[in-house]
Amino acid sequence: MLDERKRKILQAIINDYISTAEPIGSRTIARKYDLGISPATIRNEMADLELLGYIEQLHTSSGRIPSAKGYRLYVDALLSPETITEKEINLISNWYDVKVRRVEEVFQETAKIISRMTKNISLVLAPQLSQATFRYLQFLPLDESRVIVVVMTDSGFVENKVIVMPSGTTVEDLQRIALVVNKHLAGQALDSIKPSVLRRIKADVLANSRFFDVAMEAISQALTVDKKERVYLGGTTQLLNQPEFRDIDKVKNIFLMLEEEQLLCDLLHAHDGEGIAVTIGQENKYSGIQECSMISATYKLDGQIIGTIAVLGPTRMEYGKIMTLLDFMNSNLGQILKKYKL
Amino acid sequence: MLDERKRKILQAIINDYISTAEPIGSRTIARKYDLGISPATIRNEMADLELLGYIEQLHTSSGRIPSAKGYRLYVDALLSPETITEKEINLISNWYDVKVRRVEEVFQETAKIISRMTKNISLVLAPQLSQATFRYLQFLPLDESRVIVVVMTDSGFVENKVIVMPSGTTVEDLQRIALVVNKHLAGQALDSIKPSVLRRIKADVLANSRFFDVAMEAISQALTVDKKERVYLGGTTQLLNQPEFRDIDKVKNIFLMLEEEQLLCDLLHAHDGEGIAVTIGQENKYSGIQECSMISATYKLDGQIIGTIAVLGPTRMEYGKIMTLLDFMNSNLGQILKKYKL
């Protein structure tokens, strides 16, 4: 383990690099940080730190920058605790009050708040519908031939799908099917409702089998279609403000990744335990963001993890501040969801 | 008006600049395009074209590039007609078949197709709900205190909102309210349903006034909330492939604009007549895209204009090809919407 002085110096290097994005030399450390030692001593310590792999040099006569290993130690042990201010809390709750009118908007706005406050890209993985449980389904006639299947879940999410019914289907036919289906599926998790389950139901509705197939098709579509989780992005342009991303090609790689929703889902799922996770640089699986760090946090509703929020930025990011914010946001998000869902 | 030879030369300059992004000189024109005249003659003609404002020079010894006025003439008069290939048509219909499962996805996928095929940013303005007309509304009980208000429109769009009802509300109360509301609102355009209209209804439901206020609040929310039109974006990263956007700051401006949905709506509404519109460079109202051109086309459903599709890119874009594609897409979109809406 590093001694106190080495840690102080490493901390100074990282803090400075985080705010300036410039390599930092022994002179500057001695001047800016009051460590009571001369540049020469700092140089010796820095040589040690470099040997240990915590910092690196771009070329022999440049200052030092933190290495991935350095950031890792920083995040794990050197981070000075940050608190979220009263002002920030007000800003957040005010934002929700003004901008959010319905559940679905919570996620997009959460992403916006986070990116605004951290000056980085934010990602919000919204809960999959499949984790919800089926409450009931209802057919609402639209006109002579078309019917809307409305599927309701426990938590109040509503999924709907317009279908065309064979001519001659009556409202009563539909109600009978709904009755049977509801009896079978009530309380089941959406992702446990597989074609086999639906087929078993069929036996119970034999009398109406003519409409059943169409209805089942629609139901299974209404059920599956939104299993696809949604990722909401915020502040993608923030990346363009970072000096390490002046290079269009680096930016392009990352933006291309951000356009692939499935990839983002996977990325956010990499962390599916509780609490906050930090992946630094090459720790990231996707090569496009190996010059980035990602801080992610899972949030809960009624004690169950239902989604993830994350911040993506250059490895040189304000870990402390962002972790504190995400911690606050994710403990908050459950309540906010409840509130807006009613 | 320009004589034939001048037009040929201007056409050559613009075509070449569109494909190379490099200023073009008299020598190159003579070599690449078989006009039967010498570089010197071309130089003379180019001097004229510059005097007339159709082309410009970056500095005295550089080749010429088209000016905004040049592009304008090109688009209005010089464009060689392009046709869409069988292969492309298949690609498009196949894309819809594979990717689109529900109405809402049509717009996002349309944006993706267009950006993929044009290598530029695409924007799709999806129909506002407010243009739809109210069909009927229904209350679906969720649990003891919560109810879902489902509002259905003519075209089969469904809007829903969870509300909390005062304790003691019965299903019959709700049905009575629904009945009255439906009687009053059926067939009305959503954006004509204002608070004053709702208040007038109140008289008819006096017996249930206790629940009425809550219900009305929810209804008006369900009605207004999605008046907000949605803009779907595709291929924003394509911009980064353009040589004229190697500069991060230019890109940033445009990306910032793309994040503001309201702005994009306004932009797309600038063209609300029929057919295709092209705005070139400074013709654009928003300063951020004055180095861009935008080609937009409105699409219809049942004879009525319901939205806009557009392509945004550098002024140096393949006008002919893109206009042909948009023309095809917008004439196609109505059918596709019908098909997937069913």
Add this chain to the structure above:
DNA sequence: CATTAGCACTCACTAGTATAGAGTGCTAAC
């Protein structure tokens, strides 16, 4: 014996200069 002053050395960055090359406008010949 850890610390520090001093110094030679390295290397990116900047400014200045020369050169090459693409393209022009003008003039005179065809």
Add this chain to the structure above:
DNA sequence: GTTAGCACTCTATACTAGTGAGTGCTAATG
């Protein structure tokens, strides 16, 4: 009217110091 020829302009590239921030090493110091 068209074109060959030529002097001229201006960018882009390569090369060459010169500057300065920062280092590592050595020897002196408390």
